[in-house]
Amino acid sequence: MLQSVTLQGFKSFAERTRLDFGPGVSAVIGPNGSGKSNVVEAIRWATHQARARELRATRAQELIFHGSGGKAPLGLAEVQLELLTPAGERVNLARRIYRDGTAEQDLNGRAARVRDIHGALRGTGLGPGGLAVIGQGEVSGVVQAEGKTLLGYVQEAAGLSRAVTARQETEAR
Ligand code: ATP
Ligand code: MG
Secondary structure, three states: EEEEEEOOOOEEOOOHHHEEEOOOOOOOOOOOOHHHHHHHHHHHHHHOOHHHHHHHOOHHOOOOOOOOOOOOOOOEEEEEEEEEOOOEEEEEEEEEEEEEEEEEEEEOOOOOHHHHHHHHHOOEEEEOOOOOOOOOOOOHHOOOOOOOHHHHHHHHHHOOOHHHHHHHHHHOO
């Protein structure tokens, strides 16, 4: 379960902004251009579910606040997520990108590899192939999925994908 998202310098979010999600359904509302899609993109980016060009950016540095409304451009974009796994474990993720292109990502406060992050997210719906974020235009693909793709969705939703991946890794040895 996604508990909070904190953005600083990510796209239109020049000021540090924290969104807390309680139990049940949350809605993010606001006028056109106010940053709703940017929040969703921040979640996809921090969880390594999307590349820069799927986030309406040709280079990762375009994710950094480029200045507007009299505010100067920033040198760094950071997104932090707080999650709770189905087993009740807390997961803290942070991803940063600097103007020079250097990037960092932390899992529970320590530098982590992408595969560690994907591993920690498996079963939360925010892992690779998870359906916690369904983009505009992706609905029909999900509804029409068959075979391995459909099986993958069911395994992720049922919280099985962590075990399935562990077995595949063992079998590959
Ligand atoms: P809609 O209701 O039209 O879908 P939205 O609330 O989803 O709007 P977003 O698409 O999230 O809005 O936000 C778009 C805004 O973000 C634009 O004003 C754009 O200029 C701004 N933006 C995007 N990237 C950056 C950046 N790197 N720096 C500053 N602002 C940015
Ligand atoms: Mg939008």
